[in-house]
Amino acid sequence: MTIKKTQNSEDDGSIRLQVIQQPSVDSSYLGDLRGSSFFEPQREGSNPTPTGQENTKSHNSSHWDNAPEKKLTLFALRLAILEKTASGLGALGFIWATVVLLGGFVSPLKKKDFWVVTVILLTEGTRIFSRSHELEWQHQATWTITDAGKHSFRAIVSSSRIFIRVIKATFRPFSAIKSESQQQRHIADDIQLITQTQVLPPTRQRTWKSSDVPVVPYAGWVFLSKNISRALYWLQLLSALACMTLSLMRLIQQDYVEEEPEDGNMKPALILFYALALAEALLFLLERAYWEWQISICKLLEQVNRECDLGPTDLVSIKRFFYDAFSSCINGSVFDGLKMDLISFAEELLHSDFHDEQLIGVQILQKFVNSDRFSSDTLRKVGSSTEVMERLIEMLSWKNPEEEKIRRSAAEIVSRLSGKRQNALRVAGIPGSMESVSSLLYTGRKFDTKPYEIWERHLVADQINYEFSAFNLLGLLILKKLANDHENCWKIGNTRGLLSKIIDFTSTGERLLRNDMVTESQIKAVKRSLQVVKKLVSTTGETGKMLRHEISKIVFTVSNIRDILEYGDNHMLLQMLGIEIITSLAMNQDAREKIGSTGGVIRQLLSILFKPRLTEDQNKVSIEAGEALALLTFDSVQNCNRVLKEEVIERLVDSLTDPVLQINSSRILKNLCAYSGSENIFCLRGVTAAAPTVLHSIMVEEGKILEVSIGLTKQIFRFMSPEEYDEELNRACISANNFVKKLVQILEKYNLPHIKVPRIRRFVVELVIWLMKSQEKYIQLFKKFEMDKALKFVAETTSELECYPFFSGSIGLNRQDQSLSSLVDLAFELLMK
Incomplete structure (x- = not known):
């Protein structure tokens, strides 16, 4: 078995296991030979804070790189300047016409100019009105994101085709308006195509979806809100073209009056009005041309979507963000849109009442936190917002199958947040957060008989397509990261039923561990559950004492680990984690006895200790097994007797010459000599054979080997007469x-x-x-x-x-x-x- 360390969105430094003939374990995980153990105190508070992410790469090629949406907000600003300038000229022309022309010159004004001015005012008023409301309807029309599976991309392409077709139609020659009916037929065909390709989940909302509102009853599709924006768009386009045509025609003709008095001002007044109307119409068309160039030719939306590392189905999200920014620039200051960014936009959508909007927001955040370029800023911004974090935690407990994607994306975001210590503390500090994380874990087994809990399990279990394994892995990953903090370990231990769920995932058996067809997710679930348990039982202080007591009380804990030790030959990493858990639990006197009384545990540890070693990785597992046995045999008569029943004294003595096993073998022999019952004195006589080895170590070694050799020497001398140990000194050439x-x-x-x-x-x-x-x-x-x-x-x-x-x-x-x-x-x- 090889264990390959990779980086991915779910598990920072996760381990992928591939079964081959030669068992091995990743040295990057196991590290060096343990320079410290439970036999030595550890200084606390100096460990580096886990970040849960790789260092972000530096991108200095462009100031857009870390925020590509700036291109859209700048585009919205420029459009808003053109739009507001055109509207200002239109308002000035409207005032000039109503006050000066129709007010001051209405009597001498020629009938032709009277009607032209009136038509321009009406069409211009219609355009301004339709423009002020077009964005509102267009804004709602962007909510077309669906969960259409393989058809979603086709739907996006179809809707984009409509968008481009309408924009291009704006700038065709004026004569092209005659073919409007043909264009409308194309749009209708595209609408039908989108309707056929989009497969909306059967969500049950208590409010209307804005794009489906029938404004006028029994009026069919004509008055659906999603079509009104198109009508308003064409209305203002036709109005601008009409104003431009009429104004240009009258400026060319200039037959305003037959003979104007020398002091008359009608002609200059009309010229000024027509010039204002023409300038306003040209500015509006310039805005549309700029829009067409950026959206259709330069494909700005697609470019930003690509630079944000979003997928094709996220183009709708980018469109909606752009319309939001443009609306802000139009309705308020032209600079309001510059204050917007995609992270804040996504955070606002999380609080929506509609699943589509929630899905847009959570998927944007999910992709940003998993991006090397955007993860740092995103995690910092999301982690500093209590409301957003509370919403994400709430989403973890959503069990409706229609909300599966939202729940999974939220779980990925929370797992990334939990990788940073400050954020992990905030996550765990939210009321009900541990219960929400616990709700992600589902094994299908029932450990209690409370009716409402069984009903809840069946409610989710009935959904055969629900991805339980993905949620299990994410839930365990979140707990694993949260457990890096001492206070969070206490909260995990005090969350009702959570420890039992975690232990349940350590259940394996021969059918799983020796099955070549086992899936990677099954092994990964066992690995992560063992990692969580290891972090909990190795917690220091009173919290660690409480957790070790509670975990050892769960009847499945030790037996599950025993199965891993017995059948996990092809999964050495799992064996390593299981032994580390046994070692930590053995610090508790009661747990020590429970472990020893669980049949086969001590025998399996001894088997691993003396197993032939071919690789450095196998050496490390043997070292850990020796440390576990050293703790289990400390001050435990029963466990010492169990070890002696395996008749391993001679093998332990022989292993004192093995550099890998020497330290822990010395500790085990010392404990056997110190704590075994008097009935085992005869069995322990064989330990005297180790005298030459330990005496030599005392004379030449230093550090840990010297320490354990001195401790063992005293115990060996207890089984020897003064004459015998003098003889051993002479045999070792030591006076x-x-x-x-x-x-x-x-x-x-x-x-x-x-x-x-x-x-x-x-x-x-x-x-x-x-x-x-x-x-x-x-x-x-x-x-x-x-x-x-x-x-x-x-x-x-x-x-x-x-x-x-x-x-x-x-x-x-x-x-x-x-x-x-x-x-x-x-x-x-x-x-x-």
Whole structure:
């Protein structure tokens, strides 16, 4: 089995497993040989905060790169300037005509000019009115996003064809208006095509969908709101063309009066009015030409959609954003649209009452948080909005099949948010957030019999196409990231039923682990559930103590891990995670006994410990198995007896020469000697064969090996007479003088408590006491090499660090019955005899 580390949108640094003949495990996951363990305290608060994302790439090629929608807001600004300038000229011409021409010259005004002015005013008024409302209707007409599956792209293309066809029709020659009926037939055909290709889910809304509102009853499709925008569009286009034609015609003819008095002003007044009307119409047509150039020729909407890393079906979202920006520029200041961005736009849509709008908003955010270019800004902005985060958390609990895509996208966003520590704290701080995350987990198994919960499961389970596996993976990924924080672990543990759900995903068995046809999602679900459990049980302090107690109480926890150890030969990563969980649980005395009493666990750990190793990865798994056994056998008579029943003393002694197993094998042998019952004394006699090895290690080794060798030596000497261990010293070519001198040197070297070898001075003092009690000659030797000075310095520098056999973070567990200071006092008494 190979374990390949990849980056994807669901799991930062996720592991993909592929089964091949040679089992292996990803060294990037397992890391180096453990430089620290539960036998050493860990300083807390210095770990780097997980970000849940790769460093974003720098894009300095253009100032548009990090916000492509700026092109649309700038385009909307320029259009709004042209639009407002044209409207201003139109308003000025309207005032001029009503006050000066029709008011001051209405009597002498020629009948022809009277009607031309009147027609221009009416058509211009119609255009301004239709323009002010066209955007409103056009804005609503953009809500055509559907869940049409394979037909969705075809529908977008069809609607885009209508859009381009209408725009192009604007700038055809004036004579082309004669073919309007033919164009309308093409539009009708396109509308029918879209209707056939779009497959809307049968959502049940208590309000009207704006694009389907029948404004006039029994009027058919003509008065549907989605068609009114088209009518208004053509109305203002025809009005502008009419104004331009009439104004240009009268400016060319200039037969306003037959003979105007020298002081008459009618002709200049008419020229000014027709010029204003012509300029206003030309500006409007210039705006339309600019629109056509950018939208149809340059394909600005498609370009921005592509630069935002959105798909073809998201083009509707870009259109809606553009219309929103344009409307803001038209209805308010021309600069209002510049304040808009796609992230804020998507956040607003999340609070809509319509599924289509919610889906647009959540999918934009989903794609942005998974983009290397936009994820940083998006996560920061979404994470700083409590309302948005509350809405996303609420979406996690939506179980209606019609809302499946919304729920899944929201889960992906929350999983990305949870990768940042500050955001993870905010997510967990939202009331009901853990319950919402828990609702993502569904295994199909029932552990309780409460009627409403069973009904809820069946409600979702009846939907055969519902993607439970995807939601399970996302839910476990969110919990995995949230569990990076100590406070969040406490909340996970106190959420009703959540721990049982997580443990349930660790259920495997032979049919799953030894099945070549198993899906990647099934293995990934087991892996993520084990990762979550590992983070919970390795939590420090009172929270960790509570979690270890609660998790060990779940009857399936240890048995599920046992199955992984027994059948997971092809999934070494799962075995590694399972062993790490056993190791953490073993810090609790009650859990230690439960693990040992679960049949097969100790046997499987021993099997993994002594399993032939061909790769570095297998070495690491064996090291972890040894550490688990060292914790399980600590202060547990029953577990020590279970290990002895496997008849492994000789193999443990032999493994003391194995650099990979030496440390943990020494710890296991020490525990077996210290805590086994008196009935096992005969079985333990075989441990004396390790004497030459551990004595040699004391003389030449340093660090952890030295520490465990000293601790084991004292236990070995308990099974030997004074003559026997003197003989062992001679066999190892070590004189009593050199041995005593070495012990004094060790205390002098480690003159202060050391975090990497916190028990080394304690073990030395214990061995010194044993030697002085066994033979008086050692008292004289220790006096000779000034052991009293070394002991005095130890007495002045003792600390709590040296009073515990193992640690949870910086907190010591299972305090020793006898403190180091009392041992030093006893050594002084013996030394002073």
